[in-house]
Amino acid sequence: MPAWLSPLVAPFIVLNVVIGLVTYVTLLERKFAARMQSRIGPYRVGPHGLLQPIADALKLMMKEDIVPRTADRRVYNLAPIVFLVPCMLIFATIPFAPGLGVADLNIGILFFLAVSSMEIVGLFMAGWGSNNKYALLSAMRAVNQIISYDLPFIFAALVPVLLAGSLKLSEIAAAQQGLWFIFYPVIGQLAFIAFVVSTLAAENRVPFDILEAESELVAGFRVEYSGMKFALIQLGEYAHVIGSSFLGAVLFLGAWAGPGPEWLGPLWMLLKAMFLFLLITWVRWSFVRIRVDQILTLSWKVLLPFTLLLLVSTAFVVVWRAGV
Amino acid sequence: MLDTAKTSKVEFDYSGGERLTMNMGPQHPSAHGVFRAILTLEGETIVGVDAVIGYLHRCHEKLSETLTYAQYPSIASKTDYVAAMTSELAYVMAAEQIGKIEVPKRAQYLRVIMAELQRVASHLLWLGTWCMDMGGALGGGATVFLYCIRERELILDLFESLVGARLLYGFYQVGGTRYDIPDGWAQKCRETINLIDARIGEYESLLEDNPFFLARAQGVGVISRELAEDVGIAGPLLRGSGVNFDLRRAAPYSSYEDFTFNVPVETGGDCFARYRVRMVEFRESIAIVRQALDRLPDGAISSRPGLKSVAQIRIPKGEAYARVEGPRGEVGCYLIADGSAKPYRMKWRGASFSNLAVLPHIIPGHKIADVVAIMGSVDPVFGEVDR
Amino acid sequence: MTREQAKALIDERFSSAQVDGDAPTSAEATASRPIVVTLPVDQWTAFAQFAKTTLGCRFFSFSSAVDWKEQGLEVVARIDNLDDGVGVMMKARLGPGVSACPSLVPVFRGAEWMERECYDMFGIQFEGHPDLRRMLLSDDWQGHPLLKSYAVDTPHPPYR
Numbered sequence: 001m002p003a004w005l006s007p008l009v010a011p012f013i014v015l016n017v018v019i020g021l022v023t024y025v026t027l028l029e030r031k032f033a034a035r036m037q038s039r040i041g042p043y044r045v046g047p048h049g050l051l052q053p054i055a056d057a058l059k060l061m062m063k064e065d066i067v068p069r070t071a072d073r074r075v076y077n078l079a080p081i082v083f084l085v086p087c088m089l090i091f092a093t094i095p096f097a098p099g100l101g102v103a104d105l106n107i108g109i110l111f112f113l114a115v116s117s118m119e120i121v122g123l124f125m126a127g128w129g130s131n132n133k134y135a136l137l138s139a140m141r142a143v144n145q146i147i148s149y150d151l152p153f154i155f156a157a158l159v160p161v162l163l164a165g166s167l168k169l170s171e172i173a174a175a176q177q178g179l180w181f182i183f184y185p186v187i188g189q190l191a192f193i194a195f196v197v198s199t200l201a202a203e204n205r206v207p208f209d210i211l212e213a214e215s216e217l218v219a220g221f222r223v224e225y226s227g228m229k230f231a232l233i234q235l236g237e238y239a240h241v242i243g244s245s246f247l248g249a250v251l252f253l254g255a256w257a258g259p260g261p262e263w264l265g266p267l268w269m270l271l272k273a274m275f276l277f278l279l280i281t282w283v284r285w286s287f288v289r290i291r292v293d294q295i296l297t298l299s300w301k302v303l304l305p306f307t308l309l310l311l312v313s314t315a316f317v318v319v320w321r322a323g324v
Numbered sequence: 325m326l327d328t329a330k331t332s333k334v335e336f337d338y339s340g341g342e343r344l345t346m347n348m349g350p351q352h353p354s355a356h357g358v359f360r361a362i363l364t365l366e367g368e369t370i371v372g373v374d375a376v377i378g379y380l381h382r383c384h385e386k387l388s389e390t391l392t393y394a395q396y397p398s399i400a401s402k403t404d405y406v407a408a409m410t411s412e413l414a415y416v417m418a419a420e421q422i423g424k425i426e427v428p429k430r431a432q433y434l435r436v437i438m439a440e441l442q443r444v445a446s447h448l449l450w451l452g453t454w455c456m457d458m459g460g461a462l463g464g465g466a467t468v469f470l471y472c473i474r475e476r477e478l479i480l481d482l483f484e485s486l487v488g489a490r491l492l493y494g495f496y497q498v499g500g501t502r503y504d505i506p507d508g509w510a511q512k513c514r515e516t517i518n519l520i521d522a523r524i525g526e527y528e529s530l531l532e533d534n535p536f537f538l539a540r541a542q543g544v545g546v547i548s549r550e551l552a553e554d555v556g557i558a559g560p561l562l563r564g565s566g567v568n569f570d571l572r573r574a575a576p577y578s579s580y581e582d583f584t585f586n587v588p589v590e591t592g593g594d595c596f597a598r599y600r601v602r603m604v605e606f607r608e609s610i611a612i613v614r615q616a617l618d619r620l621p622d623g624a625i626s627s628r629p630g631l632k633s634v635a636q637i638r639i640p641k642g643e644a645y646a647r648v649e650g651p652r653g654e655v656g657c658y659l660i661a662d663g664s665a666k667p668y669r670m671k672w673r674g675a676s677f678s679n680l681a682v683l684p685h686i687i688p689g690h691k692i693a694d695v696v697a698i699m700g701s702v703d704p705v706f707g708e709v710d711r
Numbered sequence: 712m713t714r715e716q717a718k719a720l721i722d723e724r725f726s727s728a729q730v731d732g733d734a735p736t737s738a739e740a741t742a743s744r745p746i747v748v749t750l751p752v753d754q755w756t757a758f759a760q761f762a763k764t765t766l767g768c769r770f771f772s773f774s775s776a777v778d779w780k781e782q783g784l785e786v787v788a789r790i791d792n793l794d795d796g797v798g799v800m801m802k803a804r805l806g807p808g809v810s811a812c813p814s815l816v817p818v819f820r821g822a823e824w825m826e827r828e829c830y831d832m833f834g835i836q837f838e839g840h841p842d843l844r845r846m847l848l849s850d851d852w853q854g855h856p857l858l859k860s861y862a863v864d865t866p867h868p869p870y871r
Contacts, residue, residue: 037470133346137692287466288459290536291693292368378847382740385832386856387862486840553793556771556821569770603825645745645789645800660777673773673789710847 010102011092018091022238023053025130025277032278033285035100037138063227065299068131071224075129080225083122086115087236090243095170097265098202108169109161112247113154116202116240120146120159123221126233130224146202153198155307157193162250162314173255180254187314192252193306196279198245203237205284207294245276336532343371345352348695354422354700356453357706363671363692365396370695373687375680378694380710388670393419393637396667397678399652400492402657403672409438410650411708415670418659423639425497430623431500432579437616437650438486438495439481439578441479444520444554446651447609448476451527454599454700458540468527475523478516483626485509498637500626506599510617522679524606532645541596545686545698548593555685557676559653560605561702566591571649583612584620595701603652645673652676652703674708717766718746724761727751745789745798752803752806754759756839759790759801759817761817767792768799771821776833778859784833788822789816805835814839832857854862 027042027049034041042049056282093108095101105111120143136164161167164175164186181188185247202207222233249255249272256265349360358379364372384403388396400415401408411599413435420427427435444556452472459466486504487493495501531537547557551563562569570587572580588604590597639661647656656673679702687695723729729749750758767805774788784805791798805812814837816821826837827846834855838844845852852858852870 039470040475120701133344137346236461281402286530287534288455288531288540290539291691293691294539378845378849382848383856386861390863550769551820553769554771554775554820556819567793574793574796579818654772656773656789658773658789667775670775671775677824678821679775681821685820 009063014102015088018239019235023057023240025238025274026056026234026243027053027259028274029281030236032281034284038286049082051054051119055076057231057240060231061228065227067230068224073129075125076224077129077229078213078230078258079122079129079201080217080236083119084128084232084236084239086118086122087239089115089241090240091246093169094174094246095173095255096245096264096269098170098174100266101170104170106170107167109157109172109251112169112243113157115324116243117146117150119201119236119240122236127221127227135221135223138223138322142204142221143200145208145292145295145299146275148296149198149201149208151195151301152299152303152307153202155304155311156191156198157196157251158249158311159187161271162311162318165189165318167248172253173250173257176254176306177257187310187317188252190306190310191314192248194303194310195248195252197303199248200280200283203241203280204238205241205280211288215322234236241277241280242273245280249273249277331595335568340683350376356704357709359699359706359709363695370690370692371688372682373456377680377706380706382627382711384669384711389666390666391497392665393639393667394631394634394665397496397498398492399561401492401494402465402707403674403711404650404652404676404705405492405588406449406705407651409442410648410655411496411672412493412496413578414646414655414672415571415659416498416645417638417648417666419498419637419655419669421644421646422642422659422661426500426627427500427578428581428624428627429621431625433616433620433629434501434505434625435496435578435601435611436580437513437620438483439480440612440616441517443609443651444517444606444613445479445676446447447477448472448487448520450602450651451478451697452475453537454697457696457700458537468530471523471527475520478519482509482513482516485512497626497628497631498639499628500624502631504625510620513613514617517613519687521607524603528603538596540693540697542592543586544595544694545701545707546593547686551682551685552593553575555682557653557682558662558675558678559650560598560601561653561679561682563589564621565593566603569645571654575647577646577648580679581617585612585701595697598701609629618654633698636663637662639667647673650675652705652708653679655708672708672711674711676704676706677711680704680709685708699708712767712792712796712797713792714744715797717792717797721746721761723746724765725750725754725758727754745800747800747802749802749804752805752809754812755786755801755803756818757814759815761790762790762799762801763818766797766799767795767796769793771815771819772798774822774825774829775813776829776835776857777831778857779804780859781807783809784835786812786829786835790819811836811838812832813837816840830871831855834858 001299004223030043031049039312042052045052045055067073092102093105093111095104123142127135127142160172163181164172166172182192222230226235244268249269253272255270258264258268330412344365346363346365347360347597348363350358358374362376382402384399387399391399397412397416400411403411452469456466459468461496483493485491486505486509487495495503501502504505546632547561547565550565551564552562566585566589568589573587585608586604588608590600641663642660643658643660645656646656647654654673655675658671658673659667660669683698683702687698690698699709718730722814726778732761737830749756750754768790770791770793772789774786777785777787779785782804786803788801790801803812810833812835816826821853823840823842824839824846827843829835830837830843831845831848832855844850853867
């Protein structure tokens, strides 16, 4: 094939798979939540509701695109895209199998963390451009919250980096051939817990979704968006959740390691990511949300010192084991 | 058309310094009905509240002067539409007090059973909507909401087999009740309340073992004892602030003195105290229903003959204030009769109207997120507020 | 504080008040019957203060009004002593053509909303109320609906 085409094949495939996955993960969440609430969930559209996400996508595409008269048009229109792109970009460094990934950078995890923080810009643009008090309030809370929780997120994600000795995600996955990092005595479990909590907060999931608390702020920064732009924002949010789930699977759950032949690797990867996703969903549908000042207290006074200590002690443990 | 010179305008802008005026409602997912609160914010802290009500005003008091004593009880349900049995009871009791009409024992026991079942159903709705406000319609709150609604449906099924209606009943008439319980109803009722009794324990542990819930509810919306009495709030709000007052104990009506039950009192005054009071009330109501079903006497269900014409009931001249301990507090009906078939004046003392009046006193100083928690624990029903 | 003690204190302090007057009352059991006190209007607030401090009636139940057509308006209020179970129903006739009354807000904070509703429905101006404006009806509504002279079926632009 022509030289300019071959580097584009992998991203194309990954992008499409991710979008398809995100669409169907919404159905998974709805079914899971419904069973938790002793109901059935989507059932009628297609057999057992399997065509529901397609129906939702079609509906959103056909909706009228409303832009508020007093909104800042350029910022308002650009915000969903600025929000979506980093959320898709995080899949670039994730290895789905040995050698199977878009770009296995040397600074793999650093790239992930840096890019995922960029969606705050899109979020704030959405809140500001809507020219709506609710949206603005929510955007300000968003910036506050995501910045506060990115730090523990990074520190928790750095623990596997220390244990594996490399920033490259495929090497971290390879280093878990013997023992998955989540099973690493004490440090692994603590780091995993801190990772999950920070992820919940960085993605605005309940119990940290004060940002879009429908009972107070009526959808927060998304309140003025409808139709396809809303779909893009939803896509971005779920893509971020899935991306973090994949990252968690790579960092803690051994990526493609699993019984059976090697070509089942990506399947195990998917299953582990789904397990993490369901864990996040399970928390979402059981907890009430906490206030914004309580969220910030939790981050700065509890989670940050905790993860810092964890990181330092991991460093000591690694050096001690290397010396021994 | 509108005389713009006489309308009052509320300006929405940055009102001096760092203050922001924000509107919450009347269309709002957690306004518990139509309610508008104009909040003045400094950052995230609220410094002023102006509560605007009246969106659901349907002139009950004027309406009652045009409807007879036979016609109005069905309309009375529409004040507190979540606990419809209590409002009807207040009206009917007021008419009976003026007319010195005896109510047979069986009717009194039936009234007690329905009132307590209604209290359980109303508290289930309160718990579900409060958790939904705090947890989000797409989140943990919705889970508790759906569980509570599932239980409430069982009680509404009981009411449906009794009266034919699920939400607004016409169960009472002056002199007794209109319907008698059908066969098998008592057995079904016992099964239902046993089931609900078991499930209440699950919800308690789901919520109270969760530190997030405790962080949202404890220390929030403290109502001091002095403020509670001064403003005139009643029911679980009053008992959550340390005042041991329950109308079923202090001024028993409709044979409540025959039953043994505890009256829960908490001294915290915050949302968590009110939550605890209502959770205990669940169990006490279930105990009362069991006692009433066990000892239900036989006999007539009304001391007046069945209704054949709307102007059949005439109440002689007099006045009375009948009060009922509803799920939200003291529901009272101040009735002045003039000897005809229609009242001369009727005033509803709505429990939620007085309860809501406490909001401008306790909200300033809290954050926005606490407004929903406080409103949920005050549990207003706007049919009663606006009438 | 029993009902008899309260009645005695009221008789002693407010000689111009009619206690448990000859208006026909209800069939409530004697002990829990409220003490109905009919006062002249100028003693309205003073009596409320007396009831709150001396009789211990700190619970403000409700306040409202009645339109007696030619005889004028009458304001009623109910306050309770929760600890002893003594209730007091205060009444005051305003006289034909009069629609002003002293406000209870300095004594009971709960009177704020109740008196606003009274003003809304009857047009009674409460002197001393901090914020007397319409409560249930919209600000541009004309007329006071619960008065017996209010025309019920006439149109009210722009609402009807």
